[in-house]
Each structure stands twice: as C-alpha cells, then as structure tokens.
Amino acid sequence: MKIEFGGGLEQLFDNKQTLELHFDEPEVTIQTVIEKLAQICNELRSNVCLFLQDGLVRPGILVLINDADWELLDKEDTVVEDKDTILFNSTLHGG
Amino acid sequence: MKIEFGGGLEQLFDNKQTLELHFDEPEVTIQTVIEKLAQICNELRSNVCLFLQDGLVRPGILVLINDADWELLDKEDTVVEDKDTILFNSTLHGG
Amino acid sequence: MNSDLSSGLELDEYSRYGRQMLVPEIGLEGQLSFKESKVIVIGAGGLGCPCIAYLAGAGIGQLAIVDPDVVETSNLHRQVLHSEEGLNKAESLRRFVSKLNPKIALDIYTCRLTTSNASIISKYDIVVDCTDNVAARYLINDICVLMNKPLVTASALRLEGQLTILNYKNGPCYRCLFPRPPAPELSTKCAESGVLGSVVGVLGTLQASQVLKLLLNNCPKNSNKDDAYQDSMILFSLFKFPQIKQVRIRPKQKDCQICSADPLIKTLDPSNYEFPVCAIPSPANI
Amino acid sequence: MNSDLSSGLELDEYSRYGRQMLVPEIGLEGQLSFKESKVIVIGAGGLGCPCIAYLAGAGIGQLAIVDPDVVETSNLHRQVLHSEEGLNKAESLRRFVSKLNPKIALDIYTCRLTTSNASIISKYDIVVDCTDNVAARYLINDICVLMNKPLVTASALRLEGQLTILNYKNGPCYRCLFPRPPAPELSTKCAESGVLGSVVGVLGTLQASQVLKLLLNNCPKNSNKDDAYQDSMILFSLFKFPQIKQVRIRPKQKDCQICSADPLIKTLDPSNYEFPVCAIPSPANI
Ligand SMILES: [Zn+2]
Ligand SMILES: [Zn+2]
Numbered sequence: 001m002k003i004e005f006g007g008g009l010e011q012l013f014d015n016k017q018t019l020e021l022h023f024d025e026p027e028v029t030i031q032t033v034i035e036k037l038a039q040i041c042n043e044l045r046s047n048v049c050l051f052l053q054d055g056l057v058r059p060g061i062l063v064l065i066n067d068a069d070w071e072l073l074d075k076e077d078t079v080v081e082d083k084d085t086i087l088f089n090s091t092l093h094g095g
Numbered sequence: 096m097k098i099e100f101g102g103g104l105e106q107l108f109d110n111k112q113t114l115e116l117h118f119d120e121p122e123v124t125i126q127t128v129i130e131k132l133a134q135i136c137n138e139l140r141s142n143v144c145l146f147l148q149d150g151l152v153r154p155g156i157l158v159l160i161n162d163a164d165w166e167l168l169d170k171e172d173t174v175v176e177d178k179d180t181i182l183f184n185s186t187l188h189g190g
Numbered sequence: 191m192n193s194d195l196s197s198g199l200e201l202d203e204y205s206r207y208g209r210q211m212l213v214p215e216i217g218l219e220g221q222l223s224f225k226e227s228k229v230i231v232i233g234a235g236g237l238g239c240p241c242i243a244y245l246a247g248a249g250i251g252q253l254a255i256v257d258p259d260v261v262e263t264s265n266l267h268r269q270v271l272h273s274e275e276g277l278n279k280a281e282s283l284r285r286f287v288s289k290l291n292p293k294i295a296l297d298i299y300t301c302r303l304t305t306s307n308a309s310i311i312s313k314y315d316i317v318v319d320c321t322d323n324v325a326a327r328y329l330i331n332d333i334c335v336l337m338n339k340p341l342v343t344a345s346a347l348r349l350e351g352q353l354t355i356l357n358y359k360n361g362p363c364y365r366c367l368f369p370r371p372p373a374p375e376l377s378t379k380c381a382e383s384g385v386l387g388s389v390v391g392v393l394g395t396l397q398a399s400q401v402l403k404l405l406l407n408n409c410p411k412n413s414n415k416d417d418a419y420q421d422s423m424i425l426f427s428l429f430k431f432p433q434i435k436q437v438r439i440r441p442k443q444k445d446c447q448i449c450s451a452d453p454l455i456k457t458l459d460p461s462n463y464e465f466p467v468c469a470i471p472s473p474a475n476i
Numbered sequence: 477m478n479s480d481l482s483s484g485l486e487l488d489e490y491s492r493y494g495r496q497m498l499v500p501e502i503g504l505e506g507q508l509s510f511k512e513s514k515v516i517v518i519g520a521g522g523l524g525c526p527c528i529a530y531l532a533g534a535g536i537g538q539l540a541i542v543d544p545d546v547v548e549t550s551n552l553h554r555q556v557l558h559s560e561e562g563l564n565k566a567e568s569l570r571r572f573v574s575k576l577n578p579k580i581a582l583d584i585y586t587c588r589l590t591t592s593n594a595s596i597i598s599k600y601d602i603v604v605d606c607t608d609n610v611a612a613r614y615l616i617n618d619i620c621v622l623m624n625k626p627l628v629t630a631s632a633l634r635l636e637g638q639l640t641i642l643n644y645k646n647g648p649c650y651r652c653l654f655p656r657p658p659a660p661e662l663s664t665k666c667a668e669s670g671v672l673g674s675v676v677g678v679l680g681t682l683q684a685s686q687v688l689k690l691l692l693n694n695c696p697k698n699s700n701k702d703d704a705y706q707d708s709m710i711l712f713s714l715f716k717f718p719q720i721k722q723v724r725i726r727p728k729q730k731d732c733q734i735c736s737a738d739p740l741i742k743t744l745d746p747s748n749y750e751f752p753v754c755a756i757p758s759p760a761n762i
Contacts (some may be wrong), residue, residue: 006425006427006430007347007352008226008350015500017429017430017701037250041390058372059368059369059370059371060372062372062423063427067435067438068437068438069439071439071440071441071443089425091352091354091367091368091372092345092346092351093322093323093324093327093345094236094345094383094385094390095233095235095236095237095238095320095322095344095346095390095393101636101711101713102636102638103636112415112715112716130616142217153658154655154656154658155654155656157709157725161720161724162724163723165723166725182723184638184711186631186653187610187631187633187636187638188608188613188631188633189631189632189669190521190522190606190630190631190632190676190679205549206549206552209550209554209670209671210552210553210554211670212669212670213634213672214634215715218528224587239749240526240681243557243677244554244673244677245495247552247553247673247674248672248673248761249553263492264492265486265495265532266492266577267492267496267533268530268574270529270530270532270534270576273576278730290556290559291552346502346503347671348499348757349499383498384494384495384496384497384498384499384502385495386496386499386502386534387530387533387534388530388534388681388684389685391526391529391681391685392678392681392685394681394721395680395681398674398677399672399714400679403715404716415715420717422718424720428689429698431708431720432708432723433722434682434710434718434721436720467757
C-alpha cells in the first residue's frame with residue numbers, strides 16, 4: 001500500500017514523501033501498519049524515533065486513509081488493503 | 096455513476112454541478128454516457144443544447160474519468176462503471 | 191456620496207463591485223452579505239497580507255486587523271504588502287487597505303491577542319486565524335468556541351500549507367482535531383524553520399475565499415449548494431502529486447475538552463496557553 | 477552594497493531571503509536559481525497582481541510585466557495591488573515591486589503582446605500567462621512553443637479557476653489540450669461575466685508557486701523530487717467538494733498543430749489569433 005508523509009514527518013523517514021509497504025496478509029489493520037512504520041523509523045534513526053508516543057501516533061498527527069480522517073472509520077482498527085493510500089500528516093503552525 | 100460539470104457547463108444542466116446516472120448495463124462506454132447527457136441537455140433546453148458539436152463534445156471541454164483525461168484512456172471508447180466519476184470541464188479564459 | 195437606499199448599496203459601489211456581483215452566487219444579495227459582515231483577521235503576516243487584501247477588495251463592511259509586531263526585512267519575501275521596516279504590521283495594512291478600498295471600516299489592534307483582551311472578538315461575525323504559533327492557535331480556537339464564532343484557520347511551513355474551517359455548522363474545533371498540543375521539547379522556534387512566500391500566499395488567498403464562501407452560504411439562494419458542506423481540510427504541498435487536495439476530517443468530538451456538551455475548559459485560563467510562543471514540532475531539529 | 481562574491485548573494489540578500497533559504501529544497505542553491513532567472517508575466521490584472529508580488533518577494537532576478545491597460549475602479553475588487561485609476565497597470569506594478577523589493581530588475585512593457593513584438597519573449601526563461609482572453613492564450617502558447625519556453629498558464633471565472641504548466645519536459649501545449657478555439661458565436665465579452673477576486677488570487681499565487689517550483693526543479697539536489705512530475709491541471713471551484721484538486725491531463729499530442737514533429741503552424745501568422753479579443757464561451761449567455 002502507499003504510505004504518504006506530510007507536515008515534516010517525511011524527515012523521520014529518510015526524507016521520503018512516500019513509501020510502498022506490502023504485507024503478506026491481504027488485509028491488515030492500520031495499527032499493524034503503524035507498528036511497521038515505527039520499526040522502520042527506529043531503524044533509520046538508530047532507535048530514537050518520534051513517530052509514536054506511548055504506543056500511539058504522536059499528538060498533532062492526522063491519519064488519513066484514502067483522503068478521509070481515520071476517526072471517520074475505525075481508527076486504529078480500520079482494515080486496510082494493498083490498494084489503499086494512508087497519509088500521516090503533521091499539523092503546521094507557521095503563517 | 097457520478098457526473099460532474101465545471102467551467103460553466105452546469106448551466107446546460109439546470110445549474111446542477113453533479114448528476115447521478117444509472118445504466119442497466121454494468122459497464123458502458125463514455126460515448127453512451129455522452130449521448131445520454133446530450134439527450135438530457137436537449138430536453139432541458141428545448142432541443143437546443145451546446146454540449147455536443149457534430150456529435151462530439153464541444154471544443155474547449157476536457158473529459159476526465161476519475162480525475163484523468165480520457166486521452167490517457169481510450170477516449171470515447173473508455174468503459175465506465177457505476178463507481179466512476181466523470182467530469183466535463185469547460186476551459187476558462189478570464190484572469 | 192450618492193446612496194441607493196432601496197438596494198442597500200451606494201452608487202459607486204456598483205462600479206467597484208459590479209464584476210463580482212455578476213457571479214450568480216453573489217449578485218446584490220451576496221454583495222450585501224459582504225457589506226453587512228464584520229470579520230477579524232488575527233495576524234498581519236504571511237497569511238494575513240493576502241487574506242486581508244482580498245477581503246478588503248471584496249467589500250467586507252468592517253474589517254479588523256490584529257498584530258503587535260513590526261515589519262522586518264526578513265518578512266518581506268512572504269509578507270508582500272509591507273515595505274516600511276519598523277512600522278507596525280496592522281498599521282501597515284491599514285494604509286494598504288485605505289488606499290485600495292476606502293469604503294471599508296477598519297479596526298486596527300496593535301496588541302497581541304490574549305485571554306485578557308479576548309472580548310474584542312465578540313464584535314465580529316467570522317474569525318480568521320493568520321497567526322504563526324501554536325499557543326495563539328489554541329487561544330483563538332477557545333475564544334471562538336466560547337463565543338460561538340466560525341473560525342477559518344490556516345498555516346504554512348516550508349513548501350506546505352493546511353487550511354480548515356472550524357466551529358462551523360456544528361463541526362469540529364481545533365481541539366477536536368488536536369486534543370493535545372505537541373510537547374514543548376518537540377518544538378522549535380519559527381525562525382529556525384523556513385517557508386516559501388507564495389505557499390503562504392496560496393493559503394492566505396484560500397482563507398479569504400472561505401470567509402467569502404461562509405457569507406455566501408448564508409444567502410438563501412445558495413442554500414442548495416450548502417448541502418455539500420463537509421468538514422474538511424485543504425492540504426497543499428508543492429513537491430507532491432497531487433500538489434493540493436481537500437480531505438474529509440472528523441466531526442465534532444464527544445469528548446472534546448472545550449466544544450463538547452460537558453467541557454473541561456469553560457473559561458479562558460491563561461495557563462492553558464503557556465506553551466512556547468512559537469512552537470513548531472519539527473522532528474528534523476531534535 | 478556589500479557583495480559576497482564567493483556565494484553569489486549580496487549580504488543584505490541573506491536577511492531578505494533567509495527565511496526561505498531555510499527550506500531544504502531552496503537553500504543557497506535555490507535562491508541563486510531564483511536570482512539568475514528571468515521571468516515574463518503577461519497581464520498585470522487579477523492573476524498578474526498576486527503572481528508578480530510573490531515572484532518579486534522571492535527574488536526572481538529579472539521580472540518583466542506586460543500590460544497595455546489602465547486601472548479602472550471595476551478592477552480593484554480583484555486586482556488588489558492597483559489603486560490609482562488611469563495609471564497603466566504594468567507601471568502600477570512597477571511602483572509596487574520597487575517598493576517591496578528594490579533588488580529586482582524590472583522590464584515594463586505598456587503595450588499589448590502581438591505577433592509583431594513577440595520577440596521580447598526570447599529574453600526570458602519562463603513565461604506566465606496572466607491574460608484574460610482566448611486570443612492571447614493561443615498567441616502566448618504558440619510563441620512559447622516556437623521559442624521553446626515553459627509556460628505557466630491560469631484562468632479564472634465566476635467561482636472557478638484552472639492552472640496548468642505547458643510546453644515543459646516534453647509535455648503538452650495549449651493546442652494539445654484545446655486544438656480548436658471555441659466558436660466565436662459561443663463567446664461573450666469578459667465584462668458580461670463576473671469573478672470573485674480571491675478566486676483569481678488563489679490562481680495567481682498558485683502560478684507564482686509553479687514558477688518557483690520549475691526553478692527549484694532545476695537544482696540538482698531536487699532532481700529526485702522531479703521524478704513525480706506529471707502533466708496535470710489544478711482545478712478550483714469554491715462551491716464544489718473537493719473544492720480543489722489536481723488532475724492528470726494528456727501528454728503532448730502527435731497531431732498537434734504546433735508542437736508536433738511536423739506542425740501545421742510554423743510561424744506567427746496574425747490571422748491565427750483573430751478571434752474576439754475577449755472571448756469566453758458561456759453557454760448561459762446564448
Ligand atoms: Zn472541539
Ligand atoms: Zn501541442
């Protein structure tokens with residue numbers, strides 16, 4: 001599936017704005033995706049990654065599945081497939 | 096399927112920016128959709144509709160299927176389904 | 191000044207606004223909704239400059255501008271309506287607006303918005319957040335919820351921007367979207383992050399467009415168009431494809447600290463806004 | 477003026493552009509690509525005002541403005557950098573830019589662009605179409621194809637706008653998209669159609685953003701980002717959801733009248749641009 005980063009989060013992932021992830025299962029929950037990303041992030045940043053906080057996505061990050069806020073779906077439990085696009089977007093405060 | 100109009104074309108369709116069309120067949124070509132729309136337009140405007148010219152979509156109108164120009168697909172012959180969105184967008188010249 | 195009392199517009203306003211009154215969704219009805227409205231823009235910087243210019247051009251009847259800062263050279267790449275260094279930014283925009291459109295009533299506040307002077311917001315119909323820091327964003331949100339004002343908020347950094355309409359039509363507030371502020375240790379000063387001026391410009395002009403749309407939504411003739419209203423956020427990112435899109439966001443949250451039925455936050459307590467004045471979470475700077 | 481010859485920027489340019497040079501995709505390399513570039517903007521009206529302001533703010537080295545018209549009251553709702561009625565619009569923007577950023581070299585053309593004076597375009601690297609009529613759009617396209625210049629074109633009407641980058645990276649030209657101009661009998665004068673100023677403002681700031689992106693694309697450090705380049709069009713419509721999006725358009729067409737390998741149009745023949753000066757196809761007006 002396609003993972004996109006916005007609002008500076010790409011800096012946690014080697015400055016890649018998009019990543020392709022594949023899972024052996026045809027469907028996984030978004031929580032599984034997040035754990036996989038946290039692992040990638042930790043490896044890239046030598047075990048110090050600020051993607052998660054207390055096991056949850058850090059405050060200030062919106063999670064969008066196919067351009068819809070995961071709060072409109074089943075949040076962490078939302079089932080995603082290979083054709084889905086998931087955007088992790090950090091809020092900006094400048095102006 | 097969802098039909099959208101832009102660039103002033105909605106004025107040919109009773110000022111509706113979107114229309115829902117359903118066909119008995121599960122799949123039809125975009126040419127069939129266009130003929131159906133020309134018929135609707137003609138009825139709305141008492142048989143004088145400027146949607147088509149010589150049987151083709153009028154110059155200056157882009158046809159986009161799921162946000163992609165139909166020239167990237169099979170043009171008039173592109174097969175569309177109920178889940179598709181088709182945008183007819185007239186070009187603007189103002190500035 | 192000649193006044194056409196029957197219509198509510200003065201004669202010279204027909205020539206000034208005629209081109210936009212030709213738009214079917216505007217017309218005389220829409221123009222009057224602009225003229226009768228009072229809009230407050232907080233921040234006369236990168237977002238505020240374009241936003242205020244187009245609100246003034248469109249004929250918003252009463253326009254307030256709030257900014258305590260003075261113009262510096264380093265602002266000019268993005269704050270394109272300023273030019274005189276050392277001049278207060280709200281005052282600088284007052285001069286601009288009075289040249290562009292002398293018909294606008296202007297209220298200039300050269301102070302910072304705080305919990306103590308929040309009552310100034312009560313005079314206006316729509317609030318526009320053009321600030322540049324996280325503390326102001328929470329404060330403005332809370333004032334808007336407590337005073338029941340719709341809020342058009344936007345932000346920009348580097349080559350990206352975000353915009354959303356909050357506290358409107360029973361939709362979410364800023365705390366519904368972001369219940370917890372970013373931790374201070376994850377923050378960095380504004381001056382450490384950069385931004386491209388035209389990106390802020392896109393967001394500021396989009397903000398002005400949303401304010402005008404909210405006013406047009408109130409016109410009975412546009413009530414059918416308003417059916418399509420969805421809680422949403424516009425995301426812009428210059429090096430992405432698609433570069434710009436509008437995504438659907440969550441509704442008002444039942445457990446929101448301020449906009450829920452039984453809120454934790456009932457008044458403006460200064461201690462709720464004591465994070466770094468210019469806090470931008472930037473993972474790169476850790 | 478102090479000059480830091482080793483870097484290519486003068487010392488005062490570091491304070492003026494410092495905030496945008498902090499953006500990783502810009503930096504000194506990007507700033508120099510702005511400074512070394514020559515951009516011509518045709519039309520100093522609703523699109524041209526915001527576009528020119530942000531190009532000047534960003535530090536485009538040489539900026540040309542072309543417009544034969546004078547400012548009228550009815551322009552001011554959307555052409556928000558003008559204020560003096562009767563003044564030529566290009567001259568009006570010259571005054572604005574020289575106040576905002578005196579470091580920009582300005583070329584002011586107070587004439588209409590025609591087949592006879594088209595050679596002025598040859599001096600510039602990027603062309604921005606901020607005109608308001610269909611004849612100018614075909615003429616500018618054809619000049620850009622014949623002189624091999626990338627073209628950033630946008631348009632707006634009522635509550636809608638469109639933007640696309642043409643003749644860039646072997647992509648399509650305007651005639652690839654619109655091989656046949658709209659028939660004259662389907663056209664109506666500009667003055668009969670209206671537009672909301674902030675909508676034109678969004679398109680003009682987006683145009684400036686695309687020009688700056690084209691220059692950043694040239695920087696070696698951004699070459700990886702450029703992989704994502706797609707021929708596309710940005711569509712904005714204030715009362716739609718989504719309000720704004722970027723769609724994929726066709727590639728260069730093999731049978732294009734001007735940009736194909738064996739084109740019908742090989743030179744600028746005035747008879748190719750003799751449609752009504754301000755032709756907007758508007759089905760509603762028939
Ligand atoms: Zn809330
Ligand atoms: Zn072509």
